[in-house]
Amino acid sequence: MTGFFNVSDLDDVIARVGSFPVTGAEEIPLEAALGRTLAGEIASDVDIPGFDRATMDGYAVKGADTFGASDGSPAWLRLAGTVAMGEEPGFVLGQGEAAAISTGGMLPDGADAVVMVEHTDRVDEATIEVYRSVAPGHHVITRGEDFERGRGILVPGTLIGPAEAGLLAAAGCTTVAVRKKPRVGIVSTGDEVIPVGQTPVRGQIRDINTHTLSAMVTEAGGDPLSFGIAGDGEGELEPLLEKALASCDMVLISGGSSVGMRDRTLSAMERAPESRVLVHGIAISPGKPTILARIGDKPVWGLPGHVASAMVVFEVVVRPFLLAATGAPFTARPVVPARLTRNIASAQGRTDFVRTRLVAEGDGYRAEPLPGKSGLIHTMVHAHGLIRINRDTEGLYRDAIVPVRLLP
Template sequence: MITVQEAHALISKAVHVLSAEEISLHVAQGRVIAEDIRADFALPRFDNAAMDGFAVQWADIRDARERRPVTLRVNGEIPAGAPADIVVEPGSCVQIMTGAHMPEGADTVVAYEQTSGFGGETVDIFKPPAANANVRYAGEEVKPGDLLMRKGMRLTPAELGVLAAFGRSHVQVFQRPSIGIVTVGDELREPGQRLDGAAIYNSNRYSLESCALSAGAVVAGSWHAPDQPDAIAEILGEALAKSDLLMTAGGISTGEYDYIQRLLTGLGVRQQFWKVAHKPGKPLFFGDTPEGKLVFGLPGNPVSALVCFLEYIMPALSAMQDGSYHGKIDAVLAEPFPADRKRYRFLFGRVWQKDGGLFCLVSDKTESHMLTSLVGSNCLIEAPAAAEPLPAGSVVTCNLLPWSTLHE
């Protein structure tokens, strides 16, 4: 049995980055950038007005007051997108709209509200802004060649907006990992089917599918196998052939019907470890293939399976797209944490912000079969082995659930 840290090291060593592809911005939400992106031009590209008003020479209006306004001749109008083909000379100005190109000779924009308004041949200026006010200068935000985004960043609406602002219709991204999911067990039934005898519903299949999608992966397929070695081996072979990453749920412990470990190695999967010193989820299998595919054998208990996905598979999926996993934060325990004497402990709970700090609380249900412990949870709280419960006020690590948000 290995430690949590040793397990992470072995997984990290086995990960291979997927190849890249070029896609349209229309379908790029959530994808991971496969290239450093630099600015092709300055932003703004030209000096422009930051608000509606009048482009003036500040020297003309510096002494303007409410009771002694300065009157200027209006030489024309420059709307956004129009050429700035008017010259502002002393004693004159130009009516200008937000985003419009600043005309030659002007150095300041007076807001519409500080004037007598649009539409006349002259305008009264009642209050001068500071010199050079309300002008966006070329290159003040971004200069040509500046780094906009680093390879490995995930595309959100912010990044997509910036790419569009620089005229990019397509972007290089890493391929999304394809995940195969295999659940095992004669006792499992699909939702909608009738339960008979000691049968239970197959929750792992659906929660793990949702986890994969939340992590930005593609579900290559989802299979269920009965407790028959030949049937399991056939399904595992099919799932492995279609996936970059295969995860199984159930059949990985030491019971009479736990065939997964033996069958995976029989299919050419190189075992890297089996059993990790954490609770829940100790019987965790990890291996890889000569082709670079990753294989995780998760416990059948639904909470254990989700713990292993969040702690190990989420970082692996990020690494397959050349990114770092940033889902963990530190928070202060609001109540004691029931640590384990021998093993690293994971418990679902919630984290929230209050008075400028982050606080967390463990779910009321802490056993590995209690799937309802996730309802209302937004994080996985973790702590090293300890002889006594961690007291309230201790700082612990929280792994944010990718589908949740911080509670207020």
């Protein structure tokens, strides 16, 4: 295929991830931070918790006062008071004393453990019996045990999930500095491609790639912007590319799978100012005709027109670049082992990604390859994951246990 003499190895393409810039930072409300990436380190402004805290309902005690206590020989303790929730106790616990406390309450000074209410009895207004011995620290979260004041608790590049949102709340962050979502411009190409709102006549096909790629960009933490469809005519792509570059951090051009259009995508990239084509063809299947150019400091991708090919290339090649733009360390998709239901042949010298359905089987899964043509969207609807076949492997055998990387 002309123009593909220097097909790049997949790993060499991925190795370029770090050579593009990370987006700038912005301060957003904590409520909006789910799925975003921290721009800076987060330290807590307080100890978490800020006091020794009961984790059970019962009595705050000095552990040593309960040593040897049992059902047959309970310890008798004098009630020094009751801890009110959310307040500092107004008393200090002396030897032989106990204070009624609820889960989450602050231990009075002098107390070092909590005995559960189930292991006590109230003798009278001023006295309790304790039937168990508790060691110091028992049923207590000590001051700063979760996090200490001033200590860094989350590093830059952390992806904010539910637990991280909780940690930011504990640290008092009503707003948080995160990386801006990378804006990703999307252009479809081809005289045969029409917008979704139109009804195709024979020879035409609706623009699918804009919608699959937009969704994948969103899922990866980017902000997709559609710039429409460029026909195959001379000069039709350039203005859309220029517009996309003006407002986006990355551009995806899909289609251009016809001979003429493939050249147009490449030449539109080459004609842009400060442009350098870095990759022209990758030794993967599907996805060989993928192009990567650096225009200014932005990655611009030429993706295959076949819908399933474009999705696989996005998943295995483009997504790491998009994650990197958010400052997040690359995290691989979860991988599950599965039993292959049939042989898969593969050509040496290229890396294959086989769309696969997973079906529960015993304690695990079986992997059913979906060999459909890459121009069909329905195979992607049924695919749960991808099986990677490395370039030095000729294929995989039926009943082999293979790792399947899950698709979102």
